[in-house]
Amino acid sequence: MKKARMFPFERNRYFYGKLLTVRDFESEQKYFNDKRRLLNRLLFGSGVVAGMQVVAVDDKTVTVEMGVAIDYLGREIVVSAPVTLKLSMIDGFTNNEYKKNVYLYVAYDEKGREPVHSVGNSSVRGEETSEYNRFLESYRLYVKEEAPSPLSFEHGGLMEDIVTLYQDNDVRVTQRMPKYANPGDVVDVTLIVEKTLQTPRVSLAFEYAADGFDALGKEGNSVRFLEPGDKQDTEYRLSYSVKVQDRPGTIGRLTLNPGATELYVGDNRIPLDQTVSHSVDIITQPVAERILKDWYERSLDQAAEGYGDQNVCLAKIGLLQLGPTYMIEQVERVPFDEYIPNASLMHRVSRNGRTAASNRFYAESQAYDLDFGSKPELDVVYHPERNAFDFKLGIPKPQTIKDEISTGTVDIPLEKQDKSGLRFFSRGKRNYVTEEIMHGLGEGQVTVVVGLEEIPDPNAPVGSGGAKVYFGASDVFKDTEYEAVLPNITFGTLIYPEKGCFRIGMKLSGGTEAILLRVRWWAFKKLEDGSNIVVSGISEALNEAAATAE
Structure with missing residues (x-):
């Protein structure tokens, strides 16, 4: 199937005495393949269905296990037996610096099998010719050395507003927040710092301007990230929260001004030359309904072919430089969560209540002591991905009077x-x-x-x-x-x-x-027991903290 377009469908009509040619048999195969692939694409999506785990065998070799995936055109990709390859032998690997993260992809690939003598062609051309008797629906593994854009994934731009603060060959800093929000919601803004293992420590500090949002937490509109000195990771995430103002029907904006932003890689300050801004629609309609509305209003061409050039990423492989060569430091499987879940399993999980219901919230709390006479403190962070509130409450110590x-x-x-x-x-x-x-x-x-x-x-x-x-x-x-x-x-x-x-x-x-x-x-x-005084003090602290949070 060389062309991406899989519709309209045209089926063979058979009748007695019909002369069947190569075109008819090809149309027969194309009809069933295209229809199945279109349904795969629209009903199931794309990603790993089962298996295809990537495992580091040694410092320079990986194995891709047996598995099944569906690509972005609905074509089935089957790895029927484990395949072990040196990373340097995989197509696309040209890493001479040996200090990057590389990304291993799998793509659908058809290969000719069983070459046979072609009688018809020899009668026309005069010399012996061969044709393949079979097509093997196979796969191709290849490597990309640049990280894919977050917007290259189908659901990324549908649910989140994603902006890039900075990007070069070694560091990429992006920030995400929901594309839609309801008035009064507390939403998380996620800062993502991606780097190679050899890149010096990254630190970032900025102040954001909010239109349609109120800052939460002790830091107000200031955000600071400092890479921990005792870790060696290639990705870090930092979340902070804002509260959506009661302004339905408007667009909220969260703007980062380069003049109020400091990015350091090691001791080098990286200048930022552009202002980045999030745009969030503040709506009264439930967010899930609005996302589904956008999904269903896609054109058929966009739904079936919009991401036809994208393939499934099986692993992010971190490389560590060792003199003139490299070694595989770590392997992260399916780094962009390109999975296709089993429908019956998801139904059972949902029925058993193991997924977060939209009308159920969970609370996690932590209390800490403040000096007697201090004002109580309340810090609340909302995590929408698990419908959880994280409460941190500072309670002044009671007088030690019995x-x-x-x-x-x-x-x-x-x-x-x-x-x-x-x-x-x-x-x-x-x-x-x-x-x-x-x-x-x-x-x-x-x-x-x-x-x-x-x-x-x-x-x-x-x-x-x-x-x-x-x-x-x-x-x-x-x-x-x-x-x-x-x-x-x-x-x-x-x-x-x-x-x-x-x-x-x-x-x-x-x-x-x-x-x-x-x-x-x-x-x-x-008093027989001084607990009444302490409880009263905590109750008053809670009431005052709650009033402060409102």
């Missing part, structure tokens, strides 16, 4: 004495007992601690700055810069456990010029 506490003040006016000019308590002169004070901790035993509060300015409001509180004997600070202007007072407390209140008793050791004494008290009630 008691309930309440506090308050009591102001006690002093009465001036006529003879001495000094002031004492208005009743009982040197002794004073307050009225019942409700501590607010309910019934039960409490501990009350009492101190004398000093306010420099008598007219200052309660709780104003500059106040000091003295516990115990204040005369221990005498003759120091912290000496109190208040008299030395002895305190006592009387607790009423069943009434939930207490009294404060005071004894004044001498007179004072102050007209008002302010007594500060703290009431402590021991």
Whole structure:
């Protein structure tokens, strides 16, 4: 089948006495082949059906196992027996630098078999001629040393918007994000860095401008990638998330300006000379329905022949330079996921609920401690490929208090004495007992601690700055810069456990010029378990973090 076009179909019509020629027999074969291949192409797609694993036998040799594939024109490719070849002997391998990734492809190929004498041709030409008696539907293995464009795959441009930030012989940096999104969706943007094994470490930092999207995460609109120093991979992926704004019917754009982008390969900074931008349609229609709509609205020519020049990639082979030669470092099978799944298997997997349903989400969470008094933190990343949310929650540590506490003040006016000019308590002169004070901790035993509060300015409001509180004997600070202007007072407390209140008793050791004494008290009630306080703190942190995320 030399031509890609497989339609319209024309079938032989037989009748008695019909003269059958080569054209009729060829038409008979072409009719059935073309129809089967068209259905293969449209119903099943292209890729590996079974087998065809690529295995490195030694440093320079690979084996392709038995298997079946369907190419982009619907033709069946059958590898009927394992084939072992030196990489340098495969068509297309001209790698003199020995530092690249090479890509092994399989293609459909017809080969003539069984040459026989052609009686008809010899009568016409006069000399003996031969023709092949059979065609062997075979295959051809070949190597490409350049990575295929992500848009060269049929489904790539249908579901994702793919842009290339930079590409040369050793490094390619691309970025992908969904082509369609609904308002309010959290979508992943995936940065892909592909490199050869010998290329120095790659680092990339940029800031993006978003129109129709809100940045998520601590870094805002900044993205940084640094190749790990302890790895030797040829591909790295970094994902960050954006939230789609409520702007249905518009096109969202995510733009990377070369002036705000820094790309380093080793110590060399690579200049970027063009602005790249993603375009995402913000739609109210379910994304899956819109993708299927685009798929079904393809023309027949595009559906049947649009990728006719593309073949199935079986492996990406990483090569490592060893002096003047090379060795196979690693083999990645079917690197672009060109597989054809079995329909009955997919049905059973779907029925058993092992695939992510569109209306079911999964959550993965991780909590970490923050210092007491810090604001709670919430970072959410959505992974659409598995319908999963990744929550990272920072919770401030609770106070290490196992008691309930309440506090308050009591102001006690002093009465001036006529003879001495000094002031004492208005009743009982040197002794004073307050009225019942409700501590607010309910019934039960409490501990009350009492101190004398000093306010420099008598007219200052309660709780104003500059106040000091003295516990115990204040005369221990005498003759120091912290000496109190208040008299030395002895305190006592009387607790009423069943009434939930207490009294404060005071004894004044001498007179004072102050007209008002302010007594500060703290009431402590021991809890059987302090977990209520901790749970309450976590609940408040969660509520505040959720409000921040909204």
